[in-house]
Every structure is written in C-alpha cells, then in structure tokens.
Amino acid sequence: MELSLPGKLIKRLSDTGIKSLDQNPLRSLGIIILTVLVLAAVFAPYLAPHDPKQTGIPHQSPSSEHLLGTNDLGQDVFSELIYGTRVSLTIGFLSGIISIVIGVTVGIFAGYFRGWAEELLMGTTDVFLLIPSLPLMIILAAYLNPSMWNIIVVVGLLGWCSTARLVHSRVLQVREMQFIESTRALGYSDIYIIIRHVLVNTKDIIYAKFSLAVASAMLSEASLSFLGLGDPLNISWGEMIHFAFSRGGFANDLWWWYLPPGLMICVTLLAFIMLTMEGRKDSKILELI
Amino acid sequence: MKYITKLLIITVLISCVLLSGCTQTSENSTDSPTVGDNRIQKLVIGTTNKVEDTNMNDYSFGLFSSRLTHRALVTIGANGDIVPDLATSWDTSDLKTWTFHMVGNATWHDGKPLTAQDVRFTMDYQKKNNPTWKSVFAGLLSVEAPDNQTVIMTLDKPGFNFLINLATCRVLPEHIYKNVEDPKKFNTPDAWIGTGPYVLKSFDKATGLLHYEIYDQYWGQSPAIDQIDIRYFANTDTMMLAFQKGEIDVPYAYATGYSPYYVPKLLDNENIGIMTQKNGGITSVLWFNENKTYFDSKTFRQAVSYAIDYEEMKNIFTSGYGSIPDAGFVPQSTLYYKETRPLAYDVNKSKDLLDAAGFKDTNGDGFREAPDGKKFQPVLLIRSDKVEHVRAAEMLKKYMNAVGIDVQLKIMDRSSFGDILDFEKTHEMALARTTYAGMQTGSGYGSSYIDQRIYGWSMVNDSKFQTIVDQLMTTIDSEKRRDLAGQLQDYYADEMPAITVYNMDIIQPYNKNYVGWVYNPSSGILNYDTLFGLHKA
Numbered sequence: 001m002e003l004s005l006p007g008k009l010i011k012r013l014s015d016t017g018i019k020s021l022d023q024n025p026l027r028s029l030g031i032i033i034l035t036v037l038v039l040a041a042v043f044a045p046y047l048a049p050h051d052p053k054q055t056g057i058p059h060q061s062p063s064s065e066h067l068l069g070t071n072d073l074g075q076d077v078f079s080e081l082i083y084g085t086r087v088s089l090t091i092g093f094l095s096g097i098i099s100i101v102i103g104v105t106v107g108i109f110a111g112y113f114r115g116w117a118e119e120l121l122m123g124t125t126d127v128f129l130l131i132p133s134l135p136l137m138i139i140l141a142a143y144l145n146p147s148m149w150n151i152i153v154v155v156g157l158l159g160w161c162s163t164a165r166l167v168h169s170r171v172l173q174v175r176e177m178q179f180i181e182s183t184r185a186l187g188y189s190d191i192y193i194i195i196r197h198v199l200v201n202t203k204d205i206i207y208a209k210f211s212l213a214v215a216s217a218m219l220s221e222a223s224l225s226f227l228g229l230g231d232p233l234n235i236s237w238g239e240m241i242h243f244a245f246s247r248g249g250f251a252n253d254l255w256w257w258y259l260p261p262g263l264m265i266c267v268t269l270l271a272f273i274m275l276t277m278e279g280r281k282d283s284k285i286l287e288l289i
Numbered sequence: 290m291k292y293i294t295k296l297l298i299i300t301v302l303i304s305c306v307l308l309s310g311c312t313q314t315s316e317n318s319t320d321s322p323t324v325g326d327n328r329i330q331k332l333v334i335g336t337t338n339k340v341e342d343t344n345m346n347d348y349s350f351g352l353f354s355s356r357l358t359h360r361a362l363v364t365i366g367a368n369g370d371i372v373p374d375l376a377t378s379w380d381t382s383d384l385k386t387w388t389f390h391m392v393g394n395a396t397w398h399d400g401k402p403l404t405a406q407d408v409r410f411t412m413d414y415q416k417k418n419n420p421t422w423k424s425v426f427a428g429l430l431s432v433e434a435p436d437n438q439t440v441i442m443t444l445d446k447p448g449f450n451f452l453i454n455l456a457t458c459r460v461l462p463e464h465i466y467k468n469v470e471d472p473k474k475f476n477t478p479d480a481w482i483g484t485g486p487y488v489l490k491s492f493d494k495a496t497g498l499l500h501y502e503i504y505d506q507y508w509g510q511s512p513a514i515d516q517i518d519i520r521y522f523a524n525t526d527t528m529m530l531a532f533q534k535g536e537i538d539v540p541y542a543y544a545t546g547y548s549p550y551y552v553p554k555l556l557d558n559e560n561i562g563i564m565t566q567k568n569g570g571i572t573s574v575l576w577f578n579e580n581k582t583y584f585d586s587k588t589f590r591q592a593v594s595y596a597i598d599y600e601e602m603k604n605i606f607t608s609g610y611g612s613i614p615d616a617g618f619v620p621q622s623t624l625y626y627k628e629t630r631p632l633a634y635d636v637n638k639s640k641d642l643l644d645a646a647g648f649k650d651t652n653g654d655g656f657r658e659a660p661d662g663k664k665f666q667p668v669l670l671i672r673s674d675k676v677e678h679v680r681a682a683e684m685l686k687k688y689m690n691a692v693g694i695d696v697q698l699k700i701m702d703r704s705s706f707g708d709i710l711d712f713e714k715t716h717e718m719a720l721a722r723t724t725y726a727g728m729q730t731g732s733g734y735g736s737s738y739i740d741q742r743i744y745g746w747s748m749v750n751d752s753k754f755q756t757i758v759d760q761l762m763t764t765i766d767s768e769k770r771r772d773l774a775g776q777l778q779d780y781y782a783d784e785m786p787a788i789t790v791y792n793m794d795i796i797q798p799y800n801k802n803y804v805g806w807v808y809n810p811s812s813g814i815l816n817y818d819t820l821f822g823l824h825k826a
Contacts (some may be wrong), residue, residue: 053687243676251529251554
C-alpha cells in the first residue's frame with residue numbers, strides 16, 4: 001500500500017533513528033548540544049555582542065560589557081568564542097567528510113571486489129595506519145602555510161584509515177548475503193549493488209564513524225592550533241587557547257580567556273561521542289566501532 | 290602486644306632515619322647555589338631560542354656560543370662602545386688598514402694556543418662558507434698575520450663601522466676547522482671548542498638543555514659562575530611560569546625583552562627584579578621590497594604609513610613601555626638621532642595617496658586594484674614563531690583593509706622566512722624586528738637592512754641613499770657624521786623604505802637574589818659583565 005506524505009515522512013524519520021531518541025537520552029542530549037552549537041555558528045553575527053575583530057583594551061576581566069573579558073588585542077572573548085564555533089565546526093565537519101569519503105570508498109571497494117584491489121587498498125591503509133598521524137599532521141601543517149583549508153585537507157587526508165578498516169569488515173559480511181548474490185545474479189552492475197545495497201547496509205557504521213571522525217578532526221585541529229600551526233585569521237577554539245598560552249593568558253591566570261574554549265572543545269567532542277551511543281548494551285555498532 | 294611495640298619502635302626509627310635524610314638533603318640544597326662566599330655554583334637560563342643542532346651555522350647555537358664559549362677580536366660594551374676582547378688594542382690611520390694586537394696567553398678549550406693565524410683562517414673560512422658574511426665583509430681585501438699576536442686587515446675603502454662588524458665575528462680554531470668542508474654538518478664536540486670562559490659539556494636535543502662549565506685554563510679573569518644551564522621552553526608563558534617558581538634564574542631572548550603583560554605578576558614576586566632599557570633595535574618594522582612592482586612607489590608606501598593607527602598599536606603591544614615612532618625610522622636612543630615627522634594615523638590621507646598612486650577600486654568589491662588594473666593582493670610575510678608579530682600583522686591587515694588594500698598574510702617558519710628576506714628577496718612586504726647590532730652594521734642607522742648591497746630587506750639601490758651611506762662609512766669628523774646621519778633619517782622619512790610599526794622598551798626580569806646583572810645593548814643580559822660580576826645578594 002502506498003504511504004501518504006506524512007506517513008512517508010514518519011517512516012523516513014524512523015529510518016534515521018530519530019524516533020528512537022526517547023529511548024536513548026544520551027544521543028538526544030548529543031543532538032541537542034550539537035543543534036545549539038550549529039545554531040550558534042550559523043547565527044553568530046546575531047548572537048555575538050561584539051565584532052570579534054574589534055580591538056580595545058587588552059586583558060579586561062569579565063564584566064557586563066565583556067561577558068568573558070578581552071584577549072591580548074582587547075577583543076571580546078565571548079564573541080570570539082561564538083565565532084570560533086563556526087571555524088571549529090567547519091574544520092571538524094569538512095575534515096570528517098573528507099576522511100569518511102576516502103575511508104568508505106576504500107573500505108567498500110576493497111571489501112566488495114576483493115582480490116588485488118583489496119590487497120592494494122588495505123595494504124595502503126595498513127601503511128597509513130603505521131604512520132603516527134599527529135606527528136605527521138604537525139610536519140605537514142608546519143610545511144604548508146597555516147590556513148584553515150590546509151588544516152582541513154591535512155586532517156581529512158590522515159584520518160580515514162580506521163573508517164576504511166571498519167567499512168571493509170562490514171562489506172565483507174554484506175557481500176556474502178543472499179540478497180546481494182541474488183541481485184548480482186539478476187545482472188545488476190557492481191556499482192548499482194554497491195550504492196543501492198552495500199552502502200545502505202553499512203550506513204549505521206558510517207554514521208557512527210562520521211560522528212567520531214568529526215570529533216577526532218576537531219581535536220586534531222585544536223592540537224595543531226595549540227602548537228601554533230593553525231590559521232590565525234580564522235580563530236578556532238584551539239587557536240584561542242594558543243594565543244592565551246602565548247600571550248600571557250596562562251602566566252597571568254586569565255581563566256576567562258583559555259578555559260571557555262577548552263570547555264567548548266570538551267563539550268562538543270562529548271556531544272559527537274554521545275551521538276554514537278546506543279541504547280541497547282548489546283549493540284553491534286558499539287562493538288564494531 | 291609485644292609485636293605491636295616492636296613494630297612501633299621500628300617504624301619510629303625508620304621515620305627518624307628518613308627524616309634525618311630529608312634534613313641533610315635540605316641543608317645540602319640550601320648550600321648548593323654557592324661555593325665559597327658569593328660565587329654562584331649554577332645559573333639556569335631559560336630561553337625560547339631553540340638549538341636545533343650544535344653546528345656554528347645554527348642560529349641559536351651560534352648565539353649562545355658567542356655569549357659563552359667563543360670570543361671575537363673586539364666586542365660591544367655595556368654602554369655601546371667597542372671594547373677589547375681577543376685584541377687588547379688596535380690602530381688605524383686611514384680606516385682602511387687595521388692592525389690588531391692580540392692577547393698572548395689565550396688557549397682553545399683543547400689546550401692549543403690561540404694565534405693570529407686563527408683569526409686569518411676564520412676570516413677566509415667564513416668568506417668561503419657563510420653566505421651572509423660576504424654582505425658585511427665584502428670590502429675586506431686581505432688578512433695578514435705577521436706574527437702570532439698581530440693581525441693586519443686591509444679594506445678596499447675606509448670603514449668607520451668596521452669594528453662593529455668585527456664584533457659579530459667569532460674566532461674559530463684553525464686546527465679544528467681546516468678539515469671541515471661543510472660547517473653546517475659539523476656538530477661534534479670539536480665544533481664547540483672556543484676560547485671563551487665556558488666549555489659546552491653536553492647538549493640534550495630532546496629537551497634542548499645545554500650544560501656549560503667553567504673553562505679552568507681560561508686566559509682572563511675567572512667568571513663568577515661555575516656552571517650554566519640553558520633550558521629551552523617552547524612557549525614564553527611556560528618559561529615565565531617556571532621563572533616565577535624559581536626554576537630558572539633569568540629568561541633570555543636575544544635583542545628583545547618580554548611583554549608588559551608579564552610585568553604585574555612578576556612585580557608580585559619578591560624574588561624577581563625587573564630592569565627596563567631603551568631598545569637600540571626596533572621591535573616591529575614593516576618592510577617594503579622596493580625591487581617589486583607597486584612597492585617601488587613612494588606614494589604607496591606613504592599611503593600605507595598613514596593607514597596604521599600607531600596609538601592603538603602602542604597601547605596594545607607596549608602597554609606604556611613604548612613610544613610612537615618617527616618616520617625617520619631609527620630609535621631615539623641612536624647617536625645623532627634626528628627628530629623627523631611623527632608617524633600619523635590619517636585614513637583619508639592614506640586613501641588620497643592611494644588614489645594619487647593609481648590604486649583604485651574599479652570593480653566595486655571594496656578593494657583597490659593596481660594602477661595597471663590587475664587584482665592587487667600584496668603579500669605580507671610573518672614569522673610563525675613570533676606570535677606578537679602574527680598578532681601585529683592581524684592589526685595591519687585590519688588597517689590596510691580599511692583603506693582598501695586587500696593584504697594577504699603569509700605565515701612562515703623562521704628558516705623559510707630568513708631564506709626569503711636574506712637571500713631570495715622574493716617578498717613584497719614583511720614584518721620583522723631589527724636588533725641593536727643589526728642597526729649598527731654597515732654604515733649604521735639601520736642602513737644594512739635597507740641597502741641592497743648588504744642585507745637589503747628593502748632592496749634600496751637609490752644613488753642618493755647609497756651616497757649618504759658610503760659617506761657615512763668613510764667620514765670620521767663628528768659634525769659631518771651628524772649631518773650625514775640627519776640626511777639619512779630625512780631620506781627614510783621621505784622615502785619610507787620601512788615603517789616602524791611600534792617600538793617597545795626592553796623589559797628584562799631577573800632573579801633578585803643575585804646581584805650584578807648588567808644589560809648590554811647588543812647581547813642583552815647574557816654578557817661578560819654579568820658572567821664576571823654576578824654574585825649572591
């Protein structure tokens with residue numbers, strides 16, 4: 001029976017798992033936090049009380065005028081924190097997308113086609129896994145000019161390996177399932193099967209892994225920025241801590257400068273991790289990721 | 290019960306032994322800083338200058354070597370005069386031929402005697418192996434060593450500032466370096482051998498710790514400190530926290546002081562003293578490469594100078610420890626300083642000048658196009674390790690954007706930045722400091738930074754400029770020198786090959802429990818006067 005439009009919508013929502021949110025408070029909390037952060041990022045110009053680039057009297061304590069005081073250039077820390085949400089989330093999401101696209105592509109092709117493709121792709125993945133990613137990121141970020149886009153590319157290109165391994169394992173299971181064999185027997189092309197069936201059956205893992213990839217990318221960006229390898233023109237939370245650490249924030253106990261961005265990083269990472277939380281303790285996804 | 294009593298007695302005994310050990314350790318540690326009456330056993334210096342490798346071409350290693358292990362023929366004294374070092378005296382009649390008479394009893398750290406041959410070898414060796422050397426000593430025609438204690442140097446033309454240049458030249462041992470083809474790869478303990486009062490005993494690359502001990506065969510007066518540790522900190526804040534805790538005795542950075550932001554906390558600490566000095570260099574300078582299209586326009590450079598809010602820069606970056614500079618570029622503490630036009634913030638004048646120079650917004654995007662109609666996005670280079678310059682560059686971008694210049698910031702590591710400014714000369718604009726020594730080299734007044742024939746960050750090869758500089762080099766008469774120095778500052782104020790963005794006094798904190806700290810305009814607080822005179826309060 002053909003479903004009506006509202007019925008279709010409810011089914012789609014149910015497919016995405018939103019319907020089960022009431023049974024999973026942690027995931028609900030994660031979604032709420034991230035929604036707030038995304039809204040803050042989108043509506044930053046309306047929420048921020050000051051232009052974050054506007055300079056003034058440096059190192060002011062929190063007041064009604066400057067809720068979180070000012071930094072070394074006299075810029076409003078609270079406004080910078082709100083605008084920093086944009087940069088941190090953009091870097092996290094874009095890096096996460098890059099790493100997921102590469103990881104899923106490698107994992108699916110290696111798992112589905114097997115043979116020399118699997119050996120080549122998973123061999124390459126193993127080589128990448130052997131390389132300690134943070135030191136390599138530091139070297140690449142230092143070699144390239146500090147810019148937000150370079151950081152996105154560097155973090156994205158070095159964060160796909162675990163996704164590839166995971167997707168590969170899942171695809172190995174899926175490709176042996178009877179309905180895949182039936183579809184193949186019916187003459188559908190490999191690409192059609194991969195997109196319409198294999199990918200669909202690995203989406204739970206991909207969603208969960210994407211969430212962790214974004215969190216991991218944000219943490220990597222914060223680490224690089226803290227080390228002074230970030231983009232000083234696009235102030236992220238990590239970059240705020242870097243300047244607080246280099247320009248007298250820590251030495252003068254200016255907690256309002258370095259603590260809020262640190263807390264924001266923690267809360268956001270926690271929210272992304274909450275998204276991957278399953279209500280059931282016997283969750284297979286949890287075991288896999 | 291007996292068992293418990295026994296256990297108690299044993300516990301008390303063990304506690305007594307342990308506590309007595311603690312007391313002993315405590316007494317030792319109290320005595321440890323000094324040996325004898327006021328001598329200091331170990332001085333711990335903190336720095337953010339990282340030694341990457343212990344070869345003489347490593348910037349930071351060279352820096353510490355010239356302070357502790359190696360000496361030059363002459364050096365710059367605490368009041369800025371040239372004073373004897375390995376040369377006890379010198380004479381010249383025409384500023385072209387210089388005769389140096391050296392100390393007779395100096396030895397290298399391996400016991401071999403220092404001779405005039407070592408000086409001759411050093412000059413020849415550096416000429417061959419050090420690319421920046423040629424720019425300073427290009428006019429050196431010959432170096433002769435007629436005997437072991439006499440060196441004769443001949444220049445192609447009179448050189449008034451020759452001794453200043455010579456003060457930056459550490460003498461190397463011929464018997465060690467004659468077999469070294471590439472000094473950049475020579476980093477064994479032999480590379481550390483000098484004639485200075487300290488010997489480098491160890492270098493831990495992982496922690497960046499350099500450990501020096503006194504050279505017991507040192508030819509001169511014995512220094513006041515037995516051992517020196519130089520501890521590397523990746524970050525000034527962590528160094529300052531360690532300093533406040535007493536883990537280091539003095540933070541050291543070459544030719545610069547520390548941010549005023551640290552001062553309030555340091556003033557609260559009764560063990561810490563702070564000295565302030567006028568800066569003989571310039572903390573932050575905006576350089577234009579006049580060899581590049583658009584940047585050769587005097588009007589453009591002047592327009593940029595009017596776009597900068599110097600009052601705001603002074604307030605944010607110096608917190609009252611600086612002053613608004615003149616257009617004449619050289620610091621007020623310079624000999625024969627001439628008051629020139631003060632740098633002023635005038636956005637409308639800046640826009641008018643840009644219009645006059647042909648930089649107009651023809652496509653209405655808010656940014657000006659070049660006079661030939663091309664997109665104009667000048668690139669400003671900054672060193673990534675100079676966080677204050679990164680912040681200053683953000684401010685400059687804001688100011689330039691406000692007058693329609695779409696400046697692009699390019700942040701580079703120290704090595705790449707140095708390569709571009711010193712050798713490749715591909716920059717358009719750059720933000721960098723000058724040092725006291727750098728301001729004195731060449732003909733002085735910062736001319737070596739400007740002159741294409743020397744460091745030439747501004748790549749100026751204007752005949753008017755070069756005539757003044759050449760005359761300064763050969764003129765002895767003080768009145769004539771004053772006049773020439775004035776002409777040079779007028780030239781800077783008019784042509785603006787470089788703009789002083791802000792200049793901050795040197796703020797140098799130190800451990801107040803030791804007295805005898807001396808600030809040297811060239812080498813800072815780490816100098817021979819400090820090393821030989823420092824003692825417990």
